[in-house]
Each structure stands twice: as C-alpha cells, then as structure tokens.
Amino acid sequence: AQTVTQSQPEMSVQEAETVTLSCTYDTSESNYYLFWYKQPPSRQMILVIRQEAYKQQNATENRFSVNFQKAAKSFSLKISDSQLGDTAMYFCAFMTSGYALNFGKGTSLLVTP
C-alpha cells in the first residue's frame, strides 16, 4: 500500500518569504502521479501542482514549484513570495493505480503580514 507522510503539522512564514513543505511517500510502483492540494478555510480543495514520476524535470506553477527526488521518494513544495492568500492546509497526495488519491495528514500553513 502506498503511504504519504507529511512531517510538518504546522508552519508559518512571513509575507514575501519562501517556505518549503515536506512530503515523503512509499510505493513499489515505478510510474505514478504526485500532487499538492490546497484547502483554504472555505474547505474547497484546490489543485496546486502535479508531478508525473517519469518526468525528471520538476513541475512549476507560477510561485509554486516542487523538488521531486524519485530515489528518495520525496516530493516537497516550495512557495515563493508567499501571500496572505496562501494561508491554508496543504495536502500531499499519491495517485494509486486505480486513480484514487492517498493523502498525507496535511500541513497547516499560516502566512503572516
């Protein structure tokens, strides 16, 4: 079974600074997808970024980028130029062969002025 671990329950960052959220996973599969989702207080789950395991290049979406280390089974999210609207729960997720998602426990990120 695939497991996803987020070791940082809470993090805080000042506006305009950079923060990195950690995620590790365990799988025996060679091809898979990884995702970061954001859940603001409004509770809507929003896709932040995704990474296909067969791609060596790290995914980037504007201020969001990942550091994907396949051998180490690590998938961290870097948020640059943090904004107040980035305050949310961030979930790392692994897509199984059945296309369902296994989620980590989440990291609560607070962006302060």
Next chain:
Amino acid sequence: SAVISQKPSRDICQRGTSLTIQCQVDSQVTMMFWYRQQPGQSLTLIATANQGSEATYESGFVIDKFPISRPNLTFSTLTVSNMSPEDSSIYLCSVGLPHYFGPGTRLLVL
C-alpha cells in the same frame, strides 16, 4: 477543469436517519470518487463510482452504510445511512485526472 457542484452544502441530521448527497459535473466523466474528511483530518477515500457498474468500496466502508448511485456520466449520489455522530464529516466528490473536487457537504449528526 470540470465544474462540480454538491447538494446540500451542509446539513444537521438526527442520529438514525439517512442523508443523500448529490454530485453534479458539468461534463461527462468516467470515474467519480467519494471522500470523507473527518474534523481536523485528511481525506479518506470511501469508494470509486463508475457509470454502469457497482461502486468499489475501500476497506472500512460498506455498501449498506454508504450506498452509491451513478446513473449517468455527470451525476452521482452518496447516501450516509443510519447516521451516528461519528459520521459527522465533510463529504467530497471528485472527478478527473488530476482530481478536481466539489465544494463538499458538511454533515453534522446530533
């Protein structure tokens, strides 16, 4: 990305009753997923709902408790049956690859 709506957005129910949650998508999708998010917790998959076949349930979830219908490629329902306070959660449907999520249904069981 798909636009997904859920009804109701929230409800307060008495124990022993049942609630049916609807999920409507603005485009045809093969696979739909139902997740549960207990208070302060992460999301857990309840079942995968494919049109034209029986839903596939994850360990710990059974059809008698969480019956699912998938009558067409744009719609699905999840029923939470014989509710207890432990069923108080947010229930979310999702579709697509990558997953896009509905806004969720917040359920409180008294």
